[in-house]
Amino acid sequence: MGAGTGDGIEGIDELLRDRLLIMVNDRSAIDVLPYVPPRTGGLVLTGAAAPVRCREIRNALAETVVVMDYGSHTQRIATPDAAFGLGSGQGWRNLDVTGLDEILDGQRDNKASYAVTPTCFIPADEAGGASVLSAVIGQANQLRREDTVVLLPCSWRWLRRSSVPLLAQQIRACRHPVALIMQAYGDPLERAQAAEGLRQLCRSCPRLVLWRTDLAAFDAMAHGALGAAVGVSAVLRHGVAPQPGNGGGGHKPHPVVLIRRLLRYHRVATLQDWFAHVDPWTCDCAVCKGAPLTRFTDRNADVVAALQHSVCELYALHEELDATLAGDERIGWWRQQLADAWEYHRLLATQTGTEVPFPKVLQAWRHQSPVALTTSEEQQDQERSGPS
Ligand SMILES: [Zn+2]
Incomplete structure (x- = not known):
């Protein structure tokens, strides 16, 4: 493990390791709960009633892992000054580090097994995403807590060869484990270079969890991801572009x-x-x-x-x-x-x-695995991004 790893952080890594979470709207949580094995599974709750549902489930089943994703990334694009935020009945609230700390405490007060940052959407590198990404990691690193996973809801473009070294470098600079969401219209891994980029990332970042995903959870965990969260509905199986009023993933009418x-x-x-x-x-x-x-x-x-x-x-x-x-x-x-x-x-x-037809993504996964990023690739990238 890297330098500066505290006692509590080792605890959270063990909670994440090889664990497969099911991401589900608070309305459907009780339906799937009986089929979630407590030792190797758990729930990520979305939706307005997630905190209440989390408390209920954890009160009844203390050993089941339950956490929350407020879905801020489906509502707002992050900026360096407003990287975290929260929508509620009272409107939108940007969160500085103090505000963020309060929200994370609130999740733990509602008995979440660990806290998850309400990170806003991180656009592609060429759309100014690099400064946003480094602001997210920088602010998260100011949190003095060992019970938190930093959510990185990123455009799929971060998985391309030109961007993935910088993303890997930032994930590794994070004091906390990181949960990556890949956003695209449709399946992010059908985009050029994305499947290979994700594998490289999983091999290069030992504290990475893949979040809001589908069977890519298995490809990621096979390639070294710490854990994963798979969505029960199509809308919870990849990131979506931010829009005000986006919900936490509703029901699909057809099975x-x-x-x-x-x-x-x-x-x-x-x-x-x-x-x-x-x-x-x-x-x-x-x-x-x-x-x-x-x-x-x-x-x-x-x-x-x-x-x-x-x-x-x-x-x-x-x-x-x-x-x-x-x-x-x-x-x-x-x-x-x-x-x-x-x-x-x-x-x-x-x-x-x-x-x-044999799906494109499965075809891509049958290709040989890429090697981990070398330090020189990441160094080159560090020079490109300049001192920060
Ligand atoms: Zn069946």
């Missing part, structure tokens, strides 16, 4: 399910098309108990069941990851999952007589 064999979420309507003329795939999770994956309708009970199924399947996959040793063994396990997913895509196409 979407994780197909574990395909390492992919699909709309149930798509599954129904595929399996229109052949026996549908079934699922053996605790929710489905052998029932077909095509059965979910858009009735509320089915939407909830689809969500519970996806959580079960995420933790089944996570249990396998958790059983591997970090490093080569874990990467080998992940590569095998990807190879199997490729075979299952072919099998599905054969069984159903339809075209089932």
Whole structure:
């Protein structure tokens, strides 16, 4: 571990290590809670009632990890002078270091297992994001606390080859663990260089957590990320561009399910098309108990069941990851999952007589892993960014 690591910080790292959190709106938290294993899982709550829900859950289940993301990054773009802030019924409030400390204390008062900074959105390097990023880290480093994760909600452009060394350098300069959100319209990892950039970042930053993501959680953890938080709904599976009045992620009217064999979420309507003329795939999770994956309708009970199924399947996959040793063994396990997913895509196409394209992101993950950033790459970048 790096210099200056205090006792309490080691504690928070152990709380994050290899843990897979489920990111969920406060309204759906109770639905998924029974399927979250306390030892290896937990919840990130979004939405207006997150503090109340957090306190309720932690009062009832003290050993379950529950934290909050206020979603400030979905509402405001950060500036060096206003990097943190909070929207409420009374309007928007910018937070200086003292104000930030109060908000983080408030999360802990509501029994959050650790505090998460309400960071505003960090634009791309070329859009002035470098000074914003260094302000976020600089102000967070003034916090005298060992119970906090610094949220970095970044444009996907930070993952490009030209920007990733500076991002890695800043993450490593942070006194606290960092939770990265990748923002894009659609899947951030479908953008050029993004999948490779994220792997480099995970290999170069030992205290990085991937936040508000999807199956990228597994690619990141295989490549050295400390932990991850996967969203239950599409809107909570990547960062969104800030807009005033953005919520914490609402309900989707149509059911979407994780197909574990395909390492992919699909709309149930798509599954129904595929399996229109052949026996549908079934699922053996605790929710489905052998029932077909095509059965979910858009009735509320089915939407909830689809969500519970996806959580079960995420933790089944996570249990396998958790059983591997970090490093080569874990990467080998992940590569095998990807190879199997490729075979299952072919099998599905054969069984159903339809075209089932292998997703671009899975294709990118089958590529060889990049090496960690070298110190000279980061030094070059330090010279570029100048003294700060
Ligand atoms: Zn299932």
